[in-house]
Amino acid sequence: MCFIVVGCKYIARVYPRQFRLTAHPIAVGLVLAGIAFFTTVEMFYVVPMIFDPDGLMYKLTWLLAIFIVYNILGNMLACHRTSSSVANLPKDRQIPAPEEEHLWHHCDYCQMLVPPRSWHCKLCNCCILRRDHHCVFTATCIGHNNYRYFFWFTVYLIIGTGLAMASHMLLFVINEDMRRMYLLFHFLNLNGQFFQSGFDHLSIVLNLIFVLNVYAFIFPLMMLAYQLPTLYLNTTFYTRRDGRYDLGIRENFKSLMGKRGLWTFFSPTIKSPLLQDGTKWEQKLSTVCNCYMSKNVI
Numbered sequence: 001m002c003f004i005v006v007g008c009k010y011i012a013r014v015y016p017r018q019f020r021l022t023a024h025p026i027a028v029g030l031v032l033a034g035i036a037f038f039t040t041v042e043m044f045y046v047v048p049m050i051f052d053p054d055g056l057m058y059k060l061t062w063l064l065a066i067f068i069v070y071n072i073l074g075n076m077l078a079c080h081r082t083s084s085s086v087a088n089l090p091k092d093r094q095i096p097a098p099e100e101e102h103l104w105h106h107c108d109y110c111q112m113l114v115p116p117r118s119w120h121c122k123l124c125n126c127c128i129l130r131r132d133h134h135c136v137f138t139a140t141c142i143g144h145n146n147y148r149y150f151f152w153f154t155v156y157l158i159i160g161t162g163l164a165m166a167s168h169m170l171l172f173v174i175n176e177d178m179r180r181m182y183l184l185f186h187f188l189n190l191n192g193q194f195f196q197s198g199f200d201h202l203s204i205v206l207n208l209i210f211v212l213n214v215y216a217f218i219f220p221l222m223m224l225a226y227q228l229p230t231l232y233l234n235t236t237f238y239t240r241r242d243g244r245y246d247l248g249i250r251e252n253f254k255s256l257m258g259k260r261g262l263w264t265f266f267s268p269t270i271k272s273p274l275l276q277d278g279t280k281w282e283q284k285l286s287t288v289c290n291c292y293m294s295k296n297v298i
């Protein structure tokens with residue numbers, strides 16, 4: 001796995017255009033195909049074996065599935081369409097005010113001064129405000145303006161794949177006939193005879209789906225594990241030890257999610273204006289003093 005990541009990073013660095021044109025459609029296609037596949041399997045095959053298809057629980061499960069898929073796709077689309085590029089700032093904000101000039105730094109690629117916490121992305125070929133990382137699954141850079149959408153996209157992927165796994169477990173627990181079809185049943189040796197009964201084509205398909213489901217759950221979970229310190233300390237993926245902008249969990253959360261904070265969980269369409277345009281970053285008082293003393297401000 002590490003071998004693939006290193007290879008991808010090398011290709012992205014040496015052949016950014018080719019990487020973008022290849023990796024983006026594959027990664028986005030994988031996400032869309034995965035959503036369509038798991039939603040179909042769960043809602044038309046697995047859940048009807050747990051709840052009565054004419055009953056209230058089945059209808060409520062459909063509502064929940066629609067809500068989750070809406071939030072995955074909605075946040076994914078909003079993330080892709082919301083640019084965090086420095087070039088998207090109003091013209092008068094692309095040039096530092098005299099009192100801010102010492103905080104800005106020069107980008108050798110863009111040949112201009114860019115705001116603090118902005119970094120150049122070779123794949124996007126521009127500087128990104130509070131750049132976190134380039135995400136192939138949303139085919140864009142994650143930065144100041146679209147971080148909120150990326151975060152909830154990841155969270156809803158975890159919720160969706162987590163509930164799909166939970167439905168398999170529920171089927172395992174409540175349906176004795178189906179239980180024999182899961183490898184887990186035989187690994188636990190619940191029937192006393194290892195691999196002796198209950199295996200057919202349906203069983204193989206069911207187990208493959210379950211294994212795919214586990215992978216589909218673990219991947220966004222790892223993505224979120226990387227994002228939690230970012231959110232907690234107001235850092236970025238590549239500057240995880242930089243605690244200068246940590247203003248406390250509430251302020252950090254608002255800084256990334258906007259004025260509505262946690263309400264943004266419910267829909268990507270909820271308006272949540274960001275506290276500033278991505279050019280001015282408040283620092284902890286102690287680090288401000290250190291930075292001025294060493295003249296090493298970002």
Ligand SMILES: [Zn+2]
Pocket residue numbers: 107108109110111119120121125126127
């Ligand atoms: Zn640049």
Ligand SMILES: [Zn+2]
Pocket residue numbers: 121122123124125133134135140141142
């Ligand atoms: Zn990028």
